[in-house]
Each structure stands twice: as C-alpha cells, then as structure tokens.
Amino acid sequence: MGDKNIGGAGLRGQSAGETKLCTVGQSGSGLTYCGYDVADLAANATFEEVAYLLFNGELPTQQQLDDYKQELFALRDLPDALKAVLRLIPADAHPMDVMRTGCSFLGNLEPEQDFSQQVRATNRLLAAFPAIMCYWYKFSHEGVEINCQTDQASLGGHFLKLLNGKTASEQHQRVMDVSLILYAEHEFNASTFAARVCASTLSDLFSCITGAIGTLRGPLHGGANEAAMDMIEKFSSPEDAKVKMAGMLERKEKIMGFGHAVYRTSDPRNIIIKEWSEKLAQENGDSSLYDISVACEEFMWDTKKLFCNADFFHASTYNYLGIPTKLFTPIFVCSRLTGWAAHVMEQRENNRIIRPSADYTGSEPRIVVPIEQREQHFQQLAMQG
Numbered sequence: 001m002g003d004k005n006i007g008g009a010g011l012r013g014q015s016a017g018e019t020k021l022c023t024v025g026q027s028g029s030g031l032t033y034c035g036y037d038v039a040d041l042a043a044n045a046t047f048e049e050v051a052y053l054l055f056n057g058e059l060p061t062q063q064q065l066d067d068y069k070q071e072l073f074a075l076r077d078l079p080d081a082l083k084a085v086l087r088l089i090p091a092d093a094h095p096m097d098v099m100r101t102g103c104s105f106l107g108n109l110e111p112e113q114d115f116s117q118q119v120r121a122t123n124r125l126l127a128a129f130p131a132i133m134c135y136w137y138k139f140s141h142e143g144v145e146i147n148c149q150t151d152q153a154s155l156g157g158h159f160l161k162l163l164n165g166k167t168a169s170e171q172h173q174r175v176m177d178v179s180l181i182l183y184a185e186h187e188f189n190a191s192t193f194a195a196r197v198c199a200s201t202l203s204d205l206f207s208c209i210t211g212a213i214g215t216l217r218g219p220l221h222g223g224a225n226e227a228a229m230d231m232i233e234k235f236s237s238p239e240d241a242k243v244k245m246a247g248m249l250e251r252k253e254k255i256m257g258f259g260h261a262v263y264r265t266s267d268p269r270n271i272i273i274k275e276w277s278e279k280l281a282q283e284n285g286d287s288s289l290y291d292i293s294v295a296c297e298e299f300m301w302d303t304k305k306l307f308c309n310a311d312f313f314h315a316s317t318y319n320y321l322g323i324p325t326k327l328f329t330p331i332f333v334c335s336r337l338t339g340w341a342a343h344v345m346e347q348r349e350n351n352r353i354i355r356p357s358a359d360y361t362g363s364e365p366r367i368v369v370p371i372e373q374r375e376q377h378f379q380q381l382a383m384q385g
C-alpha cells in the first residue's frame with residue numbers, strides 16, 4: 001500500500017483532540033498506554049493493573065492492586081431485574097446487542113447520577129460485563145442459570161470459569177489476561193471517539209459506553225475477530241486458504257483481521273497474540289488452525305502488503321481456549337471498556353462539545369413548490385435534464 005491520504009474521508013490523519021492515555025504508531029508501529037509499551041505491559045502486568053493505570057495514570061502498588069481487585073470482586077453479581085431482562089433475549093440475538101442492552105439496562109437500575117459517580121459506575125460495568133455475557137449465553141444456549149459469582153481473583157479467570165464452570169489452567173488465564181491487556185486502549189479509534197462525542201454533550205457514562213459498544217460491533221472494527229474466525233474455519237488447509245483468499249481478493253472482498261487505519265506495516269499487538277496462539281496450538285496437539293492462520297498472514301503480505309491487525313490471531317487463540325465464536329467481540333467489550341471510560345473521564349476534565357463542520361455538497365438554495373404543483377414541477381425539471 002502507498003502512503004495514506006491524510007484528511008478527507010474518515011477524518012484520517014486529522015487530530016480531533018488531545019489525550020494522555022495512548023499513542024498509536026508514533027514511532028512507526030508502536031503502541032503505548034500512559035507511556036508504557038504495550039509489549040512491556042503484556043509481559044509484566046495484569047489486566048487489572050492496566051485498568052488501574054488507565055484510570056489513575058500510574059501503575060498500582062501491590063496494596064492498591066489488592067484493594068482494587070477486592071472492589072471489583074464485590075461488584076460482579078448481577079441484579080435480579082437485569083438477569084430477568086437477559087433471560088428474555090433470544091439465543092439467536094447478536095451477543096453485542098446483548099452487551100449493549102445489558103449495559104444500558106444496568107444504567108437504568110444504577111444510574112450515574114452525577115460525574116462524582118463515574119469511577120463507581122465504570123468499576124461496576126467492568127466487574128459485571130463477564131457475567132452479563134455468560135449469564136445470557138448459558139441461559140439462552142444451554143438452559144442453565146449460572147451463578148454470576150466465582151472465586152477467581154482475576155477478571156479473565158472469572159470469565160473463563162463462568163463460561164466453563166471450572167477453573168481454567170494457569171496458562172489459559174494468562175492468555176486471557178494478555179488478550180484483555182492488548183484490547184484495552186487504542187487512542188481515537190471509532191468506538192472510543194463515539195464515547196467521547198457522547199461524553200462531550202455531558203451525557204452519562206452508561207450512554208457513552210452503550211454507544212461505544214454499538215460502534216465496536218461492526219466488522220470493520222471489533223467485529224473483525226469473529227469475522228476472521230468465520231473465515232479461517234472454512235479453510236481446510238494452508239494451501240486451501242491461499243486459493244480461497246485469492247478468490248476473495250479477486251472479488252474485491254475485504255479480508256477481516258487485516259489492515260489498519262493508522263499502522264502502516266504491522267500492528268504491535270499481532271506478534272504478541274500470535275505467539276500465544278502458537279503456544280496454545282502446541283498444547284492442543286492440533287496446530288492446523290494456527291498453520292492456516294500463518295498461511296493467511298503470508299499470503300496477504302505477499303500479495304497485498306496487508307498485515308494482521310490485533311483481531312486476526314485472536315480468532316485462533318480464542319478458539320483454542322474453547323470460547324464460542326459469537327463471544328469473541330463481547331470479550332473485546334470487557335477489555336475496551338477501560339479505554340472508553342478513561343477517555344470519557346478525560347473528555348469531562350476539559351470538555352467542549354465535539355461538533356465538527358461538513359463540506360456541503362447538496363442543492364443550491366431553492367424554494368418550496370406547493371405540493372399540488374410538485375408533480376408538474378418535477379416533470380419540468382426532468383425534461384430540462
């Protein structure tokens with residue numbers, strides 16, 4: 001691909017505000033949260049430490065982390081009224097719609113009355129999202145009403161136990177943790193920008209997050225991890241993948257999980273999640289999904305110079321963890337909530353309503369023709385060409 005056309009469509013390359021939270025692609029391909037390289041955080045921190053960092057600007061001490069995890073632990077269960085709503089949502093609903101409704105409904109039950117409650121409201125959503133997803137999934141798909149509390153200390157471990165009914169291995173918990181770290185924050189991506197636009201009107205946190213979930217849902221954004229899985233499971237071998245992808249490119253189809261609006265040659269999250277996918281493939285004893293994914297990566301680079309973004313190897317990774325494909329994008333929500341909420345708080349600190357301008361491309365000024373004369377008027381216009 002050549003250089004990006006900055007400006008114009010999609011506001012690409014234009015600064016739309018300031019942030020202390022994140023840099024994307026500043027030194028070519030890097031990603032930092034509050035000054036820390038994401039690779040450093042993925043290797044040496046947990047998701048709760050990263051959440052704390054995004055909300056407080058500093059990593060926690062051990063005592064601060066213990067207190068924070070304790071606070072989240074106490075906020076995990078769902079109110080009965082929310083469970084009743086989740087039971088009404090059919091099995092064929094899109095799980096992102098479930099997350100959107102769960103978030104919005106919780107905002108009815110426990111509204112953010114004023115901005116002094118923003119931290120509590122954020123922690124409540126962070127703690128409750130895994131249960132919102134798994135309670136609905138288990139009830140609608142298996143007829144099982146799960147207990148929304150577990151004994152797991154981490155949110156990643158809590159999610160895996162809610163889903164599988166048993167404590168996940170240390171390796172699986174660590175993969176979940178790393179995945180949540182990688183997805184946590186990404187500057188002015190579409191869903192975060194949607195949250196900030198909503199926040200700029202001085203709306204409440206639940207509205208900001210509900211809008212962000214709807215924005216993340218699309219296949220050009222968070223929905224790409226699910227779409228990538230749907231694609232790679234149709235390939236029977238690395239060779240088959242290359243043949244079928246060539247066909248897709250010929251038909252001008254987008255290949256989900258590839259390309260990026262900001263990065264030019266690689267997404268720094270890919271190498272990290274790819275390594276975990278490989279480890280899980282070895283553990284699994286069947287590496288075919290990983291091998292197919294690697295073939296896709298090679299093919300796209302060789303033919304289009306397009307690289308895997310954060311979503312592509314998340315597909316095989318989550319599959320190896322035994323997570324149903326339809327829950328892939330909701331997991332992204334559980335993580336990105338941290339970035340969204342941190343941006344909402346930052347927007348509120350120095351707010352001005354976000355209201356850009358548009359270049360007008362419509363009609364010249366004209367007058368309203370009375371309705372009884374309009375048919376004739378339109379015919380005359382058509383005759384004039």
Ligand SMILES: CC(=O)SCCNC(=O)CCNC(=O)[C@H](O)C(C)(C)COP(=O)(O)OP(=O)(O)OC[C@H]1O[C@@H](n2cnc3c(N)ncnc32)[C@H](O)[C@@H]1OP(=O)(O)O
Pocket residue numbers: 001004219220221222224253254255256257258259260261262306309310311
């Ligand atoms: C966590 C995340 O949200 S990461 C993004 C997840 N989304 C996806 O994986 C969806 C697939 N990818 C895409 O659709 C795009 O790459 C986006 C939406 C991520 C970025 O969009 P843009 O910034 O407009 O892409 P960009 O300007 O780099 O596109 C350049 C060219 O490459 C093509 N291209 C980009 N990505 C792809 C792709 N995945 N498959 C096929 N072609 C692609 C574009 O169609 C464009 O071609 P054109 O000039 O002939 O129209």
Ligand SMILES: O=C([O-])CC(=O)C(=O)O
Pocket residue numbers: 183185186188189190221261262309310
């Ligand atoms: O920044 C973007 O445009 C999309 C992305 O990778 C993310 O939100 O993680």
